Amino acid sequence: MHAYLLSLIIFTPLLAALVALFIPARAGRYFRLVTLAASLIQLAILIIIFLQYQRGSGAIQLIEKQNWISLDLGSWGILKAEYFLGVDGLSLPLVALAVLVMLIATVSSWSIEKNVKGYFILFLILNCAIIGSFVALDFLLFYLFFEFMLLPMFFLIGIWGGPRREYASIKFFLYTLLGSILILIVMIGLYLSVNDPASSGQFVHSFNLVTMSDPTNFISFSVLDPNNPWSIGPLHARMWAFLLLFIGFGIKLPMVPLHTWLPDAHVEAPTPISVILAALLLKIGGYGLMRIAYPIFPEAAINFSWLVGLVGVVSIIYGALNAIASKDLKRLIAYSSVSHMGFVLLGLASLTTEGVAGSVYQMVSHGIISAMLFLLAGVLYDRTHDRLITNYSGLATKMKSYFAFVLIGFFASLGLPGFSGFIAEIMVFLGAFKSALLHESLAITATLGLVLGAGYYLWAIQRMFFGPFYFKGDATKILYDLTSREYLMLISLALITLGFGIYPQPLLDFINPFARHFAETVIATGQRLILTP
């Protein structure tokens, strides 16, 4: 039974999509129920996975490995791709996050009215692809899921989005496509360079990420072989490959200056999709860096950690500054996402246990908090179809429990202690400052982000919630307080972020072994590769 848990959790939504396909489009209500059922089943499977998972070890667990593609190309060797799944301390929290956020997003999709069938089928496919890319350990499989995610997202924004949805969705598509192409280039390079150690005689070109992470598996004098003496331009091919991956995943993350798709996509996407976009899609970028770029090119990672750290800090501050300037609530939250994902980069660049653990923690925590923030923005948008901050004033008196949740959300996001964001940020800061790879000034500059974060959130609160009540938009819209459905979603997210903020140990139990193993391996392997040119 437990051997197929991961497959089950990936393909449950796909199965549900299949079921949904056969329900006539008139029966709108049932699509939600099917989607909800799929999410609940996933939750149940997730609990079983947690029970099966051994916390102490940093190794990959619950492995599923099947031959998928095995193509004999004669003198080119054998193309081998596997159906290789597994979870470790990095992916399991993210899978859990994904299942949770998907559940929330399903509940939040309750109010979708337009073309329900198409929406939920795309939604389920998206669900499948996201979870799949978190557990896939074969590059080709990962890439497949990664690309698979793009299309439903494109349509979900492009069809169910706001007024400028076409622009936003095309922008999103172009950006991510660019990233995908860069990743594809590296993937092909790796495919040409890696040999399965189990092969005898003939080269077996494998997409296995674990195989790729071991520099001894590279074929001598192949493009990405660490020992080959050639360089492309000023840098070794491996450095280029790392940079390509960094940009490719960085677009997803998003990092400045490749982030401008995010505000538009967020602003235009319907609420549940914004939630998924912020809470899960951005994490794939960070996940990709940790799963692919860093372990495979450790020496490049060490070499470029200054760049990664710098981009992280720039993202933190630049995102925060932009958030100050934005007049649209969703845009503000989107830029705050940019700012917060900068911490992921900074922590990752430090390559210390604290930093990496902080990065992973930040991904999970930002997933929860940003989901909450977008739900909050969605609440207001549902009422009035107006997101301009300046159009509101004094909402605190009108919508009391909404205000309470906004306070929780905003303060959680600006890193108030007691919420999960604080733990993550402090760990990132400690790691980044301590790291021998990064200059201290990076971490010190990054603290500015905290001040600015307080600035834009408090300013937004002040403008929207305090003062005398008025609403400048459409006067026919009624601003009523939270409905019980919204209440349920928000309170569960608030409790989770509070719980992880006050007592982070349960989550850290999973992350710790991974972070430690990751930091040590990358540093050790990288330094070995640097020393033996």
Place this chain on the structure above:
Amino acid sequence: MLMVFLLPLVSCVISFLLTDRYAWVITLTAPLLQLISMIGALIVFFSLSAEPYTLALPWFHIGEFIFSANLQINAVSAIMLVVVTVVSFLVHVYSTGYMAGDENNRRYFAMLGFFTFSMLGIVLADNLLLIFVFWELVGFSSYMLIGHWNQKPAAVNAARKAFIFNRIGDAGFLIGLMIIWANAGTFELRNLLLQTEVFSWQTSATLCIFCGVIGKSAQFPLFTWLPDAMEGPTPVSALIHAATMVAAGVFLLSRIFALYTPEALDVVALIGIITAVLSALSALVQTDIKKILAYSTISQLGLMVTAIGAGAADAAMLHLFTHAFFKACLFLSAGAVIHVLHQAQQQTHTHFDVQDIRNLGGLRKKLPATFFAFALSGSALAGIPFFSGFVSKDAIFTGLWNWATMGTSWRWIVVVSAFLVSFITVLYTFRLVWFMFMGEEKSTQALDVTEAPLVMRLPIIILAVASLWFIITINPVDFNGWLFQILHPGKYFHFNLMAAVSASWVLLALGTAHRMYRTGKNFNVKIFQRAFYLDFIYQLLFEKPVLALASFTDRIDRHWIDGVLHSGVYAQVTLAHIIGWFDKWIIDGSVNAVAATSNGLGSFTRSFQGGKIQLYIFWSIFGLIIFLIWMLL
């Protein structure tokens, strides 16, 4: 001990969970829980042993690094515990009267409880990170409480300003934490304080932490948030912005005093004295009751910080202790005055600013109890003999004197400035008392003013009594009393001359003040009133550039990055159009030409082709022949 710590949180949670209908329950539960907490704190205080008591609590660990949530009680924290719980209890009681009828009572008491909880957290935590956690949390509750009346734009602005200024300080604190983590590898205060050797960057680490103190304790150059914070409810000002939170900085300094290197201490002392002088001068010319009190708080905090910088941490703690009580009393009685005047105003529908001292006067007849309390605590603030303030200030001066005699000449400037501050303190305190209670009634003549209700009067009286000398020492001229013994066991250097000098200095100041205000003189120096234009400078130097930068980055995003993207896309689209044109006219054209040709050819061949089977056969055979010929060749 844990009970003391957690009860305020319970109060907060109860307040948060109750619905509006049961809001009145809170006014009972909240003070009651605080009372229990206070009694617990007193028990802890009196059962204090020489060895610090530690409660080990696990928190989390990353890799091999363990972060514990240990709580510790030692002499300093026990005193702080008492201060916090007592003042908090009294303020809770007072608030039930002051905030009666406020629709957001629930939130108010929740935040008050939460504040007390987090303040106790700072006091008890034995881990720098944990202190930082609570440090931020008090900032949050302060934000919420200052902005309690969130309809008032000024209050909201002040709240934001307070939080952001605190955040700036906290960023410094965070950097300090990072330095300590990177170089000492632990946040456990037990380990940190015990280690003897200096770790690298220690001076900068401690200075960075001092940044946090500057933010929280409103030191130069970040002190302007505190006067603005007076927009919050007065009990809050008493609790947070006079007695406890702002004193947390001083507490923290004395808690980690052992970490400070001499160079760092010099900086601390300098900042402290600058703050003290500047804010004392500002206090002299303010017209708002609460702002005067706020500036006086800053000034007193500056003195405490100076004392710590001078190495007299115990004296600073002593002053903190006394200051907490008399300043809370001052605020509460000022609050009482404001409260009753407000109510009187509402009855008669007159309107004037009740907080402006120029509108007040002669209230001693109408509000005798309040006047009594205000006078007592004011005397303590001014440092008149037989009041607690005199004793603790004496301790500070002694400490400063010792420090100055040991070091270089510039230290004497500090000492002289401290005396100057003490002089000005007397002036503005007396000014406040004079304008409010003495002389003729001005705008208040027509008002029917009665004393505040008992729940408000009682705390004021208790606090007023607590500002007499005996709560810290038996001998009114020797600060070396029982409280100081706890802080500093053993014989302490003390010379009576200092007490005498200090006493006569204060009396001289009193005389000056009396002469000055009897003639109705008033200071009106613009630069003091505007607090040296610091706010203006901040606006010019930070707020505006940040906003400009923000709109600049926004422009970068929209115009440059998106612009590049758009121009890329436009280029592509244009290219596509060109290709489209090319397609249409060149390629399609040629195809069309071919088509036209073949059309001509077709219509030619049509004559012998369309539908005629035999011609099909002919053409196929013709093709076959051609093929065969080609084969043949």
Place this chain on the structure above:
Amino acid sequence: MAPIDHFLYLSAFLFSAGIVVVIVKRNAIMVLLGIELMLNAANLNLVAFNILQPGLFTGHMFALFVIVVAVCEAAVGLAIVLRVYQHYQTSIPDEIQDLKE
């Protein structure tokens, strides 16, 4: 025994004649006749080449099958012609232009 070339030349001639008939004659039945002629030319070739391999009868076999196919073709063809004739009252292929376009 005449050389095999004779057979081949004859068959070439017959085939060409068949082609001419098929193309030139404006009557469906005549076209059929031309086709028969061409089939016979092919048959002749088969038979002729079988001379080259005494003892084997593959050529004969093919010839036989070709005859069978020719029978079929003739039967169906004639049936069609009759039918078309009934329908269009003509058996001139050029006048039957429904195949066009």
Place this chain on the structure above:
Amino acid sequence: MTIATFMFYFFEVMAALSALALIFVRNVFYGALLLLICLLSLAGIYVLAFAEFVAVTQILIYAGGILVVIIFGIMLTTKISGKPLVVKHGNWLAGIFAGISMAALLMTFFSQESFSVSPIPPVSKYGAIEQIGIQLMTGFALPFEVAGVLLLITLAGAAVIASTIKSKKI
């Protein structure tokens, strides 16, 4: 010149002439008769080429079967129209061109190749017809069956097509 050679040339000329005449003749009925002559001469040539069975089949089926069917067809169409079928000629140029070039090409091919008789003489205890029978039942069983099916289908098809159901238009 042996009698066999003479016969061969005779049949050859007959076939060629009748084919040539077929090109020029205008009456369909005559055309059918000319084709009959041609087929019969070919049967003669088959006999001379040691293909007795094929020759017999040729006479039986072609001369006796197909041509009879064709003549029936001609007569039927004539009966419908009521006048003898006189064929017009069209596409003279195309026809002649195709025919001549085709003939020229084929003849060129044949002249370039030289075919020689396999040296091994036929050694068989069976006669040629027996051989064919055995072959048909063994090696060519499947084509034989297929041919049978084809014939059956043709029979049915021709009957269906030719049947005169007036209401149905093709």
